[in-house]
Amino acid sequence: MATIEIDGKSLEVENGTMIIKAADEAGIYIPRFCYHEKLSIAANCRMCMVDIEKAPKPMPACATPVADGMKISTLSERAVEAQKGTMEFLLINHPLDCPICDQGGECPLQDQALGYGKDVSRFTEKKRVVEDKDIGPLIATAMTRCIHCTRCVRFGQEVAGIMEMGGTGRGEHMEITTFLGGSIDSEVSGNMIDLCPVGALTSKPYRYSARSWELQNHDAVSPHDCVGANLHIQTLRNEVKRIVPRDNSAVNECWISDRDRFGYEAVNSPERLTQPMLKSGDHWEVTDWKTAFSKVVQGLQTEINSAGPEGVAALISPLATNEEGYLFQKLLRSMDCDNIDHRLRQVDFLADSQQNLYSGAELPLEKLSTISSVLLVGSNIRKEQPLLGLKLRAASLGGSKIYAINSLDYHFNFKLDGALIVEPSTVPAALAGVALDVSRIVGTDLPEQFSAWAQLGGNRDVYSDIAEVLVADSAESLIILGDSCRQHPHYSVILAISNWIREVCGVKRIDLHEANGVGLTQNGCVPKNSENNALNLVSNPRSAYLLYGLDCVEDSIYGNVLEDSLKKANFVVSFSAFKSESMNHADVVLPITPYTECSGHFTNVEGMTQRSNAAALPRGEARPGWKVLRVLANQLSLSGFDFVDLNDVNSEMENTISEKPFEYPHDIEITLPDKHNGQDSNKLFHRIMDVPIYRVDPLVRRATALQKTADNSIRPIAGLNVEQAREFTLRDGTLMNVVTPEGNGISIQVQADNRVPVNCIYIPAGYIETAPLGVATHLTLEEV
Amino acid sequence: MTEVRVCLPESNLEEPWTLAAYESTGGYQAWRKIITEQTPPEDIIENLKSSGLRGRGGAGFPTGLKLSFMPRNAPGQKYIVCNSDESEPGTFKDRDIIRLNPHQLIEGMAIAGYTIGATVGYNYIRGEYYEPWARFEAALTEAYEAGLLGHSLLNSDTSFDLYSQRGAGAYICGEETALLESLEGKKGQPRFKPPFPAQVGAFGRPTTINNTESLSSIPPIMRKGGKWFADLGVEKSGGTKVFSVSGHVNKPGNYEVPLGLPFKELLELAGGIRNGHQLKAVIPGGSSVPVMPAANIMACTMDYDSLQQAGSALGAGSVIIMDETTCMVKMLERISYFYYAESCGQCTPCREGTGWLYRVIHRIRNGQGKLTDLDLLVDMANRIEGRTICALGDAAAWPVQSFMKHYRHEFEAMIQSDKAA
Numbered sequence A: 001m002a003t004i005e006i007d008g009k010s011l012e013v014e015n016g017t018m019i020i021k022a023a024d025e026a027g028i029y030i031p032r033f034c035y036h037e038k039l040s041i042a043a044n045c046r047m048c049m050v051d052i053e054k055a056p057k058p059m060p061a062c063a064t065p066v067a068d069g070m071k072i073s074t075l076s077e078r079a080v081e082a083q084k085g086t087m088e089f090l091l092i093n094h095p096l097d098c099p100i101c102d103q104g105g106e107c108p109l110q111d112q113a114l115g116y117g118k119d120v121s122r123f124t125e126k127k128r129v130v131e132d133k134d135i136g137p138l139i140a141t142a143m144t145r146c147i148h149c150t151r152c153v154r155f156g157q158e159v160a161g162i163m164e165m166g167g168t169g170r171g172e173h174m175e176i177t178t179f180l181g182g183s184i185d186s187e188v189s190g191n192m193i194d195l196c197p198v199g200a201l202t203s204k205p206y207r208y209s210a211r212s213w214e215l216q217n218h219d220a221v222s223p224h225d226c227v228g229a230n231l232h233i234q235t236l237r238n239e240v241k242r243i244v245p246r247d248n249s250a251v252n253e254c255w256i257s258d259r260d261r262f263g264y265e266a267v268n269s270p271e272r273l274t275q276p277m278l279k280s281g282d283h284w285e286v287t288d289w290k291t292a293f294s295k296v297v298q299g300l301q302t303e304i305n306s307a308g309p310e311g312v313a314a315l316i317s318p319l320a321t322n323e324e325g326y327l328f329q330k331l332l333r334s335m336d337c338d339n340i341d342h343r344l345r346q347v348d349f350l351a352d353s354q355q356n357l358y359s360g361a362e363l364p365l366e367k368l369s370t371i372s373s374v375l376l377v378g379s380n381i382r383k384e385q386p387l388l389g390l391k392l393r394a395a396s397l398g399g400s401k402i403y404a405i406n407s408l409d410y411h412f413n414f415k416l417d418g419a420l421i422v423e424p425s426t427v428p429a430a431l432a433g434v435a436l437d438v439s440r441i442v443g444t445d446l447p448e449q450f451s452a453w454a455q456l457g458g459n460r461d462v463y464s465d466i467a468e469v470l471v472a473d474s475a476e477s478l479i480i481l482g483d484s485c486r487q488h489p490h491y492s493v494i495l496a497i498s499n500w501i502r503e504v505c506g507v508k509r510i511d512l513h514e515a516n517g518v519g520l521t522q523n524g525c526v527p528k529n530s531e532n533n534a535l536n537l538v539s540n541p542r543s544a545y546l547l548y549g550l551d552c553v554e555d556s557i558y559g560n561v562l563e564d565s566l567k568k569a570n571f572v573v574s575f576s577a578f579k580s581e582s583m584n585h586a587d588v589v590l591p592i593t594p595y596t597e598c599s600g601h602f603t604n605v606e607g608m609t610q611r612s613n614a615a616a617l618p619r620g621e622a623r624p625g626w627k628v629l630r631v632l633a634n635q636l637s638l639s640g641f642d643f644v645d646l647n648d649v650n651s652e653m654e655n656t657i658s659e660k661p662f663e664y665p666h667d668i669e670i671t672l673p674d675k676h677n678g679q680d681s682n683k684l685f686h687r688i689m690d691v692p693i694y695r696v697d698p699l700v701r702r703a704t705a706l707q708k709t710a711d712n713s714i715r716p717i718a719g720l721n722v723e724q725a726r727e728f729t730l731r732d733g734t735l736m737n738v739v740t741p742e743g744n745g746i747s748i749q750v751q752a753d754n755r756v757p758v759n760c761i762y763i764p765a766g767y768i769e770t771a772p773l774g775v776a777t778h779l780t781l782e783e784v
Numbered sequence B: 001m002t003e004v005r006v007c008l009p010e011s012n013l014e015e016p017w018t019l020a021a022y023e024s025t026g027g028y029q030a031w032r033k034i035i036t037e038q039t040p041p042e043d044i045i046e047n048l049k050s051s052g053l054r055g056r057g058g059a060g061f062p063t064g065l066k067l068s069f070m071p072r073n074a075p076g077q078k079y080i081v082c083n084s085d086e087s088e089p090g091t092f093k094d095r096d097i098i099r100l101n102p103h104q105l106i107e108g109m110a111i112a113g114y115t116i117g118a119t120v121g122y123n124y125i126r127g128e129y130y131e132p133w134a135r136f137e138a139a140l141t142e143a144y145e146a147g148l149l150g151h152s153l154l155n156s157d158t159s160f161d162l163y164s165q166r167g168a169g170a171y172i173c174g175e176e177t178a179l180l181e182s183l184e185g186k187k188g189q190p191r192f193k194p195p196f197p198a199q200v201g202a203f204g205r206p207t208t209i210n211n212t213e214s215l216s217s218i219p220p221i222m223r224k225g226g227k228w229f230a231d232l233g234v235e236k237s238g239g240t241k242v243f244s245v246s247g248h249v250n251k252p253g254n255y256e257v258p259l260g261l262p263f264k265e266l267l268e269l270a271g272g273i274r275n276g277h278q279l280k281a282v283i284p285g286g287s288s289v290p291v292m293p294a295a296n297i298m299a300c301t302m303d304y305d306s307l308q309q310a311g312s313a314l315g316a317g318s319v320i321i322m323d324e325t326t327c328m329v330k331m332l333e334r335i336s337y338f339y340y341a342e343s344c345g346q347c348t349p350c351r352e353g354t355g356w357l358y359r360v361i362h363r364i365r366n367g368q369g370k371l372t373d374l375d376l377l378v379d380m381a382n383r384i385e386g387r388t389i390c391a392l393g394d395a396a397a398w399p400v401q402s403f404m405k406h407y408r409h410e411f412e413a414m415i416q417s418d419k420a421a
């Protein structure tokens, strides 16, 4: 500890702390531009100059560590003269066009110019002009305003792991730009907007649509992934104008993903449903809520009377709040129906046999950035959970070892110490290979039931590398199971093997979820009887379906089957915020609100339940889902739905659903590897599937700017192993037919993709175009 | 006065850049002795300290002391880097040292590397110095072939590999940490210190950076002893120094003389002021150091202390001589243009200030000056000096301050007469 004095205030601070940090903690203000707590120190803006006793000249507070006995003044003549000097230099070439600058009103340069600038400039030469750059659909640039603080550059290089942004040129000609003028392709690029202290980088979708001081702030939580990033939704006259991060060191720190930030565009889209509607023949008629409800009551009662409660199936989007999920399942269960699920991207439910199955993160998310080793299984974590990707990057930069077992060789923003890129059917086998090496190290026999898988996994050096690293520091090691595990036909095997590893050596585990999957699981949106799982509900047609918040084709990996079942059903209700394909098969459409207009809670993968507040009033006749469900239940004469407000729902939920610890299923029935394995006829390709970042949910699919990013492709594109692609005459845009063994086929554009292993074809889900392939694991490929 | 050559080769030597010529004057004896005797590094450092050798790159930091800062016993790779970027206007001594005496530099780097526990060295050579670079490369080949560089030298455990790296024409890459960035393949921009290169240098490893002339002085010191070198010069300025004399003299060029030589004698050595003219002013250490009017410099000896006391600096020993025909406004305009063009653009005062300084001076010379500009210039320079990440800001400020101090009347006259020279 060092005893220092800042502006006469005596402080005890850790040795080595920078003066600026010590001052911040003591509430003493030092002006700054380049310094940011989460970035490395650049000390280039020179705004934070302070006067240190005995120092020959003013020193930058952001880069000068404290020393015992140091006496610092931030207000002395020498300090202020230096700060003012810097301000003058900063302003000479900065366009003083605050009235037409989007940053105006929330601009550190504008604010500090008030404190440290002069009213009349001594600069009478011509100002510098810098050409603007087009860096993609999310960030607008006005580079003449750039003050070269390099926060954006450092964020890219240090936090996000993209090297595309940098400075070129010398002196006055230094420009912040992208490599060869390309776009900034990062799932977290929007943070540069917040970091930029001037109006050089601003939000493109938000541009010129409001002034910051007119906006109202609403505390919300992002529904797009299982992190639960804290947000400020900012509105003007009841319209969502933009979303910015709300600091929470335990969750998102000060960052949010681009999905969190720009997903809101959907809520202002023309596809919003604002009135209840009834199908009449082949067209839709607008109706009022009363009529709509009575139609739903009538339809449901008819079907229950003829087919019993089992004739009804209820499917809910993982984006729903806990309250919506709770009321939805309560409504179903009050009708003696257990047919409810939110897991529309899962096919193997064998691990469900244990009741109360619920798994998430076994450690606080915060810890991820310091964990010592990680095995990623079936996950493109960078795009699935962008903020967790950042934490793994931080871990990796700090020396952690990260390994992956995946079917696509994803481009991560952290270094992999080893990777096994195998066709999907071999993923459980590879994990079994690791388990075998773990068993050798810890001296516990590998359970007999895994042996067929371990055999298939064969012997590979990387298994023992992984096993050694996991076991060596097991309390600080982690296995992460991602989306591709959930989508895997042998998900239960993956769960069982990773459970075993966890139990014998004590590593921690995180099972990533889609969106609010944890909250919905906890609140009953999974069937009590595993037989009633989503896949069964979809593939054994029911007479009535309730679809909640779903674009049924894109939000399910067996959307094709679901569509068939919907066609066969007698009665379909779609609760939705948007017009969608689901409507084609619905009889009644009930307009519910997206999270921006609906308060409720989300539970993240760590089990942290956070409240998200409605930021705007519902559009038109749309209503928050929990209210719609409550009224519907009343209309159905179900008892126990007399809630006055959300708090009522909440307190009931708390009493009913006791807090459950994470539990990992035991006694999972182990299935054997599929016959195909190893000796596929050379005509069959393994299908690799994932859901691209901007195809995952109804909001992002309708967020126009996100749809234009490089991470998204409007039409699906298939990827073929580079070597094998040579066997075909692939040109840009070459179409090929891919056909399932059952004969369902599509034509799709195919390109060589360096992430794809041999004998595999990558075809993304989340597209209407690829839905006919369903969950087929093998495909044939023909030139058109 | 005649020259005393320590870093430059004796003028009677033919093709002094060859290994044979260098060895004929005792070259590589020191290196061989150190390898065979495995001289303790402490002894080398002591010898250098007693020699009074100070950094010849501009700042004059004692070389022996600098080498002692290296954590030489710490595990892992360490580096010795030679700064041959030589780009300050007026400076051209390293050019001659490399092209005429490359082996002495190689030997000096090897010894310095040995002293700090570095088995790898880099010589970062100014991009425009093609001929010196080619000579250095040829000398490297000779030294490797003679078994003086490489692994297990003279059957010992000592190894030393040496590489050259050409710059791409940026003055800033002479600043030692910008040099390291450039060496690593990045944009040449100074790093903020601390950490200093001795802790975190090239490729994140402990590194010592010395000027070409500093390193070239080491082999003779090792051969003949620190005292011999110290005695050549004066107190606190040991040894000889290569002065690059340019401007209005009859025989511009490099002159290696003992430190402490009266300026008058150096001027004579360079053939005196060109015909019929008188000395007006001198910039004694490269374009960045403060200008000195004739009367002041004539009273000085050429060593670190004397010039500092007189309000200027020895710098890199780059003596720019101006006679009475020199327009000081034009001179300052040219100097300011240089720093404006060479600022790296990283930190605010230098990036913005150098351009502003130049534009105001340029405007004055174009007949559009205002008297208030002169105070503005001084004020601006004061706001750059000491506020920047590296000393380029100071280098831009000092000329402005000193020209205003000694020659303000010329600026005023030009503004008032409103006509450009």
Ligand SMILES: Cc1cc2nc3c(=O)[nH]c(=O)nc-3n(C[C@H](O)[C@H](O)[C@H](O)COP(=O)(O)O)c2cc1C
Binding pocket: B054, B055, B056, B057, B058, B059, B060, B061, B063, B066, B083, B084, B085, B086, B087, B088, B171, B172, B173, B174, B175, B176, B177, B209, B210, B211, B212, B214, B215, B390, B391, B392, B395
């Ligand atoms: C802008 C700037 C340019 C410099 N250029 C050179 C140079 O060209 N050559 C050089 O030896 N030192 C140069 N220096 C000084 C170096 O940073 C460093 O102090 C020197 O190389 C140390 O070597 P020495 O101790 O042997 O003098 C420069 C410094 C600054 C601030």
Ligand code: SF4
Binding pocket: A145, A146, A147, A148, A149, A150, A151, A152, A153, A176, A195, A196, A197, A198, A200, A201
């Ligand atoms: S664009 Fe903004 S964040 Fe980036 S260097 Fe310029 S001022 Fe800083």
Ligand code: FES
Binding pocket: A031, A032, A033, A034, A035, A042, A043, A044, A045, A046, A047, A048, A049, A060, A061, A062, A063
């Ligand atoms: S905040 Fe310290 S130099 Fe920029």
